[in-house]
Amino acid sequence: MRIGIDVGGTNTDAVLMDGTTVVSSTKTPTTPNVTDGITTALRGVIDESGIDVSAIDGVMIGTTHFTNAVVERKHLTETACIRLGLPATVCLPPMVDWPDELRDVIGGHYYLAHGGHEFDGREISAFDENEIRGIAQQIADKGIKAVAISSVFSPVNTVFEEQAAAIVQDVIPDASLTLSSSIGRIGLLERENAAIMNACLRELAIRTIEGFKSALETMNIDAPFYMSQNDGTLMNADFAKEYPVLTFASGPTNSMRGAAFLSGLKDAIVVDVGGTTTDIGVLQHGFPRVAALAVDIGGVRTNFRMPDTYSIGLGGGSIISTDPLQVGPQSVGYELTTKGRIFGGDVLTTTDIIVASGKEDIADQSKVADVAADLIAGVEDAIEEMVNIAVDRMKTSATPVPVIVVGGGSILIQRDVAGSSEMVKPDHYPVANAIGAAIAQVGGECDRIFSLAEMNRDEALEQAKAEASEKAVAAGADASSVEIVEVEEVPLAYLPGNATRIMVKAVGNLKEG
Template sequence: MRIGIDVGGTNTDAVLIDGSTVLAEIKTATTEDVTSGIAAALAALQAAAGHDPASVQGVMIGTTHFINAIIEGRNLAPTAAIRLGLPATEALPPMSGWPARLVTAIKGRGYLCHGGHEIDGRMISRLRRDELERASEDIVAHGVRAIAISSVYSPVNAECELEAAEILRGLLPDVPISVSHQIGRMGLLERENATIINACLSGLATHICRGLADAVSAAGIDAPLFLSQNDGTLMDVEHARRYPVATFASGPTNSMRGAAFLSGLRDCAVVDVGGTTTDVGMLRHGFPHEASTEVSVSGIRTNFRMPDVLSVGIGGGSRVREDPVTVGPDSVGFRLTEDALVFGGRTLTATDIAVAAGIADIGDRSLVRGLDRSLVEAVLARIGADISAVVDRVRTSAQATPVVAVGGGSILVPDDLPGVGAVHRPEHHATANAIGAAIAQVGGEVDRMYSMAPGERERLLDEAKQEAVDKAVAAGAKPDSVQIVDVDEVPLAYLPGNATRIRVKAVGDLVLAD
């Protein structure tokens, strides 16, 4: 048996799964510290379906801890950004373009040092130990507790980052270090930004991972703990501690993976309606389609792996206004059971509209009997039109696109979306996010530049595929279950040597002890 948990802005969902059978599913309110909400969800799951905690083979969690910390600018470690690229890259120092409040929140300090490589692998300049020694002295003097190292074209050649990290670990053994070639992709500033974000979360990641493990242990469960990644696969707690940025989009990806599992559709649009927002994305071979451009995180441009998801402020807790009729984007959030009309509150929400329309049965229906029927119909039409417009933006073809509606608020989605197509609403759709976490696989990815000589294409592709498979197995996948699910090959005509970017993704079933 597995337990899947997904922490949302309004609800924390949990499911108990045995193979492909959902034994129990529950929803609890997300708590301010989140971790106690997970403990409450585990207790509620035990009450819903009594089970022996010893029979649980794994607990999979999708959490909003880390993305919320960046959005709110809290619990972030003082961080130094060391860029290796002199005498180039001086025009824009580290953290250029960051919101001032976040630079202040991490007490950000930037250092420019010699090093880095050209796109063809040639060295720009040699690393200088004396520069790193001076930087380390300044880092100690200013109480910095995390370091982010980025080097020009490190995805092509990571030698400078690795050497600098080794030197700094010798000088500052107690300061965690993040290196950019392990986090971001091509594009120095965006990759550097992603690495700085990862570094400033290092202290919080250690604390949160320990707290999650304690919550699971307190429930009597002695099983491996995994966290969901942005690409719909799992990582163990140690990996999550080192790379907390990999959890940022775990909520939408869990829902999309759950939608694929519940509906049996591998290529479709997924509409996930929660309490605060509606997230819309495309599934490709059963996995979320990844964003091909930079992704903004709280006003910071980054380029690490993120699903191509569009969000609109429509959810069960969205405030409804009458003149003109609008839904959201503001929401009562986890205060739904206090503020909504059906719970005795004074705020008209989308949940009240659903109850008045007879498509939901929560709270006290008598409290919304006085709502004008024309208003109810106008609000539902507005929701359908807004969601349809978002689906139209994410789909990659003008042909009719299957749509799977999931999430607790998916009752608000009409059976047919204007201009899009029929909507599938599978069983257990309300907890698809937690189900997606529970059934998630493990993966391995290769994203690299190759110099492709004539006649070498097939060999290099096979080499990249094998490396991706090996990474998936190393991450805990059953060797005989690993499959290649995505291959991208992009020739770069503006570079010498028949340069080609090859990206390969492999996934497989997680090995769990019986």
């Protein structure tokens, strides 16, 4: 059996699953000390089901903890960045586009060195061991242990970053290193930004993941545990200590993966209604569609593969104002159960309206008996329009597609969404995110520029697929279950030799035992 846990900003959700069956589930408030919330959630699902903890094969945790650390500028470690690419790239040094206060928090230390590659694999300049050794010594003298290393076109050739890492490790034996090539894609600043953020989060990651481990120990669970990543696949706990940034978008990803699992649909629109916002995303082949543009995290541009979601200010706690009629974006959020009218409060929310309409029966319906029929109709129309427009924005064609509704605020969606072929509100919809964590697979990626003058397209594709599959197996996938789920080819305009960027993603089931 598996336990899936989603640690959100407001709630920590947990589910216990036996194969594809949900045995028990729970929702508890997230605690400032994340470990306590997780312990409570674990106790909740285990006690409710009455199972023996030895029956648990694995625990999968999704968390927004590291994203919040960057957004709130808290718990970040002083970090140095070494970039290899001289004489190129001087005009935009590392962290040039960071908000000042975030750069200041981590010290803003950077060093430019020779190295780097051209798009076709030629060296920009030779690697200079003495130069790197000198830089490493300066970093050691400052007492900095967190180091990010980036090199131009390292997604095409990783060797310079690896050589530099070996030297830094030699000079600073207890340094914790992040290589940009192991995290991001083409786009130097964005990839380097991700590497620096990762480096400054690693101490926090080690503490947090040790905290998760001790929560499991408290509950006498000795099964391995995993963290969910941006793309809906898992990483083991030790890997997560090295790559905390890979958890940044695990929240929306897990809820979409959970929606796919619960509904059995692989291609659909997912409408995840929370307390304050509704996130709309698109499932393609059972995975979230990835955003094409750069994604900002705490004011820093990155090129992570994040799910392409569109958020609107509509949730179960959205406040209704009249004259003129407006739904949200202000919300009572997690205080719905004290401030909402049906719960005895004095704020009129979307949830109150749905109860007043008689379509749902929650708490005390009599407290909203005075709400006028035309107000109810007006709010229902407004919700319908907000959702219709948002869903339409995310569609890739005019063809009707299934719409899956999940999340704690799902009761708001009472009408069919325009352009939907069917409306699905699956069982266990409030904890879809924890289910998404529980069922996650493991994956691997290849993203490189191939010269189709040197090999034909089929050979290049085969090579990319083999690389992605190998990475999936290295990440813990059962080799026999690995399949290619995404292939993208981008011919590069204005370049000769048919230079083509090929991106392949492979996923497989987690190897048991």
